[in-house]
Amino acid sequence: MDHPPLRSYGRTKARTLKPRQAALVEALLPHLALPEEGQIDLEAVFSPSPRGEGAGGGGVILEIGFGGGEHLVAQAAAHPDARFIGVEPFLNGVASCLRHIEESGVQDVRLHQGDARDVIARLPDVCLDLVYILFPDPWPKTRHHKRRLIQRGFLDELARVLKPGAEVRFATDWANYAEWTLEMFLKHPEFTWTAERADDWRGPWPGQVTTRYEQKKLGDCKPVWLRFGRLLA
Numbered sequence: 001m002d003h004p005p006l007r008s009y010g011r012t013k014a015r016t017l018k019p020r021q022a023a024l025v026e027a028l029l030p031h032l033a034l035p036e037e038g039q040i041d042l043e044a045v046f047s048p049s050p051r052g053e054g055a056g057g058g059g060v061i062l063e064i065g066f067g068g069g070e071h072l073v074a075q076a077a078a079h080p081d082a083r084f085i086g087v088e089p090f091l092n093g094v095a096s097c098l099r100h101i102e103e104s105g106v107q108d109v110r111l112h113q114g115d116a117r118d119v120i121a122r123l124p125d126v127c128l129d130l131v132y133i134l135f136p137d138p139w140p141k142t143r144h145h146k147r148r149l150i151q152r153g154f155l156d157e158l159a160r161v162l163k164p165g166a167e168v169r170f171a172t173d174w175a176n177y178a179e180w181t182l183e184m185f186l187k188h189p190e191f192t193w194t195a196e197r198a199d200d201w202r203g204p205w206p207g208q209v210t211t212r213y214e215q216k217k218l219g220d221c222k223p224v225w226l227r228f229g230r231l232l233a
């Protein structure tokens, strides 16, 4: 999929990694990193599973833009039967996530430092059970809307890699991004919005773990929680 280059939103310069973080990037990341090129073979990526044969019965879950990795690692700890892939372009975030992985001892988490759109393009068809997009960069100015992650071409690619019945969980505290996302998904023939009542989008889904950006309350509205289902083929 062709996409505009990744732009940094509201971020100041990267901080120098602390010695412990730098050591984790050097020693642990190579064991957990997705291959840099080519089609991603999920069985190979998660093999050998320290949990043995039959691991991964909880599905494959992708988190796009995991920030510091708190949510990713908390979900991995809560769902040891699932396999998790986290993608985040910001090295400081990857280093922070590695610290959470090490401290928690979670096993089936793989990471990629870079653009989730490039990872998705290398995933096989029909391989993901759940995708989290939590408080993505809002790009609130109209002239910057084209930089938003949620675009028609991106949804086409998500639809390709999601299993029928799989789910996308999206949260934002920017009203216009919530409206934009809802409109994009509603227009897409392969997705449905699963909300049945207002409380479904006013509050988080069961088991949600508060993220750093949610706590910062930088947006212009209360968080909006949108769940979309990949329609059955």
Ligand SMILES: C[S@@+](CC[C@H](N)C(=O)[O-])C[C@H]1O[C@@H](n2cnc3c(N)ncnc32)[C@H](O)[C@@H]1O
Binding pocket: 006, 064, 065, 066, 067, 068, 087, 088, 089, 090, 093, 114, 115, 116, 117, 133, 134, 135, 136, 137, 138, 149, 211, 212, 213, 214
């Ligand atoms: C506002 S932060 C939210 C971080 C985290 N999800 C949270 O709620 O605390 C958005 C994150 O998305 C990442 N990001 C932006 N574009 C991305 C892309 N194309 N692929 C993966 N991550 C991306 C940014 O680096 C940033 O860490």
